[in-house]
Amino acid sequence: MLLFSVLAAAIAPGIALLAYFYWKDRYDAEPLHVVIKLFLAGVLIVLPVMIIQRGLLLWIGDESPVAFSFITSAGVEEFVKWFVLYHIIYNHTEFDEPYDGIVYATAVSLGFATVENVLYAFTEPVTFGMLLARALLPVSGHALFGVFMGYSLGKAKFSAGRAVKLHLALALLTPLFAHGLYDYLMQTIPSEWLWVMVPFMFLLWLRGIRSVNHANARSPFRWVKREEEIKF
Template identity: 80%
Template sequence: MLLFSMLAAAIAPGIALLAYFYWKDRYDAEPLPIVIKLFLTGALTVLPVMIVQRALLLWLGESPFAFSFIVSEGVEEFIKWFVLFHIIYNHTEFDEPYDGIVYATAVSLGFATLENVLYAFTEPVTFGMLLVRALLPVSGHALFGVFMGYSMGRAKFSSGKQIKLHLVLSLLLPVAAHGLFDFIMKTVPSRWLWIMVPFMFILWLRGIRSVNRANSVSPFRLIKREEEVKS
């Protein structure tokens, strides 16, 4: 019973956050099978990420900056980006800017959920510690996915040089945010909570603004308004 409770506590935050961003899609909800597929694909990337990170750690050492922005977050966000770009970027269901956020958070939260499960069963943790992880690393992964997906959505519906610009930003923004997250955790160990709480607050504000902006330029917005007027 305890094992089941720990498993549920490790999985629930990722599922809840994915449901939140999925339901934030105001105009054209994405097919659940594709969202679930990307969630599971994100979980499957944990093993290759761990292997690459171990190799880089042996090569670059444990410098806080190198670990935060290259070994840990650089590898994680690049592989998420790679999966997202090659599986969904040219998919026919990616037909509005907000779709990038849905699909990117699915990949990110799949990764974060399996990472959370492994942490719960390989480390001496309590439910309180899992709650802290739900509020910080897991929600952090969701927000890094929002930044990635928002920029990829802009790239998808841009033209000319703007496409490359937003594709680059779709990788650089989550790497920067995620790297800064880990850098704070590593370099301010005694008072990290006083810095991390306002930092997460800023990330959430930026994430919600990205959600609203992506919805506001949906091509289905006017169609839905017309349907509402007719009804």
């Protein structure tokens, strides 16, 4: 029973956050089976990410918080997520509005974060309070990094010319910077000063919600829905 409770506590935050961002799609909800496919892709990339990170640790070590945060941790994780999204969903027919990038990117990110949370729960001595703290920090952090990636992917998908490459690059660099900064702060701030992560996470959420609203506002389906409401 305790094993099931710990497992549920480790999985629940990722599922809840994915449901939240899925339901924030105001105009044209994505097929659930495609979202689940991307979530499972996030689950599957955990092993190759761990192998690459292990190789980098052996090569460059972990003495430098900057190198570890922005290369070994955030660099590898965000690049692999970006690579999977670009090759699986970017040219998919269901990617038909800017907000779709956010849904699919958060699905991949939260699949990854959920496995990471489960591994932490069963390899470290944890309490439910610690799992709650992880839900508020690393799990929601991964969700927001996914929002930043998906927002730029959505802009790239519906741009033209040089703007496409610019937004594709931002889809990688923006979450990489936010993730790297998060990891750097977690490594370098003394435990008694960890409260400074609260305003940092607040700023991430503020930026994330703004991205959600801007992406929804650019949906080509919003006019269709308005016309349907007027006719009704």
